[in-house]
Amino acid sequence: MMRKLVGVIAGIAMTSMTWSPAEACGDKFLLVGRGVRFQRAYAAVHPANILIYARSTTDANRAIRDPQFHKTLRQAGHQLSVIEDATLFQHALRLSSFDIVLADLTEAPTIDPLVATSPSRPKALYVEYPTGSSKALAAQFLCELKAGDRVTRFLDRIEEEMKARRPQTAPTR
Numbered sequence: 001m002m003r004k005l006v007g008v009i010a011g012i013a014m015t016s017m018t019w020s021p022a023e024a025c026g027d028k029f030l031l032v033g034r035g036v037r038f039q040r041a042y043a044a045v046h047p048a049n050i051l052i053y054a055r056s057t058t059d060a061n062r063a064i065r066d067p068q069f070h071k072t073l074r075q076a077g078h079q080l081s082v083i084e085d086a087t088l089f090q091h092a093l094r095l096s097s098f099d100i101v102l103a104d105l106t107e108a109p110t111i112d113p114l115v116a117t118s119p120s121r122p123k124a125l126y127v128e129y130p131t132g133s134s135k136a137l138a139a140q141f142l143c144e145l146k147a148g149d150r151v152t153r154f155l156d157r158i159e160e161e162m163k164a165r166r167p168q169t170a171p172t173r
Contacts, residue, residue, distance in 0.1 A: 044155070046162035047077040048099040051092060051122065053107060056084045064102050064127055072151045078158065090114055098122040099165060100158055104129065123161045 050073060054065045063069065065082075073080050081096075083089045089111075092098075097120040103111050105126040115124045127145045145157060 044077040044159055044162070046159060046166060047079070048158055048162050049079040049097060050081070050100045050102060050158070051089075051096075051098040052080065052082045053089050053101060053103040053111060054082060054084060055086075055104075055107070063129070064104070069151060069154075073155070073158075076155055086110070093118040093120075093122075096120070100125055100161060102127065102154075123165070125157060125161070 052064050052070075056065075070080055070082065081092065081098075083092055093101075093114055098118070099120070099122055101111065101115055101122045101124045103124065103126055105128045108124070108126050111124060115122055125145055129146075145154060
C-alpha cells in the first residue's frame, strides 16, 4: 500500500514539473500584442491595377478619395492610380492598362464611353452616394457599391471582378 502511494505521489510530482498548457491552433492570436489586424491579413488572390477617378471639386467623392481607403487597397496587393483631371483620365485610359476603374456614379455618363473604348477594357465600378439624382443613374448603370460600404465590400467586389476576368483553365488530372 505504501509502495502504491509513493508511486502515485511521484507520478503526480513528475507531471506537475513538466506540465505546460497546450495551445490550440489560433490561441497564439489571443495573447496580448500578438494578434493580426484584418487589413494586414487580407491579400488579394487576383491583384488588380485600379484607376480611381475622383474629381477634387466633388465633395461626394470623399469615400474613394480617402487616403486610408487607398492604403488598404495597396496593402491588399492592388496597384493604384488616382486621377482628378478629366484630360489626364482620358490619356491614362488610352496609354496604360487597367483592370478596374472606380468612380462616382454621377460621372458614369462621361466615363462609360471612355472605358468601353479603352484598349485594356477595364471594368467600371461606380460608387453610389446618397443623393436624389443618383437613383436614376443607378437604374441606368450597374452600381453595386455604396459610399457607406465597408472597405471589405470594395475588396470583395474587386476580387470578384478580377476572378471573372481571368481565363478559365481546365483542371488537370
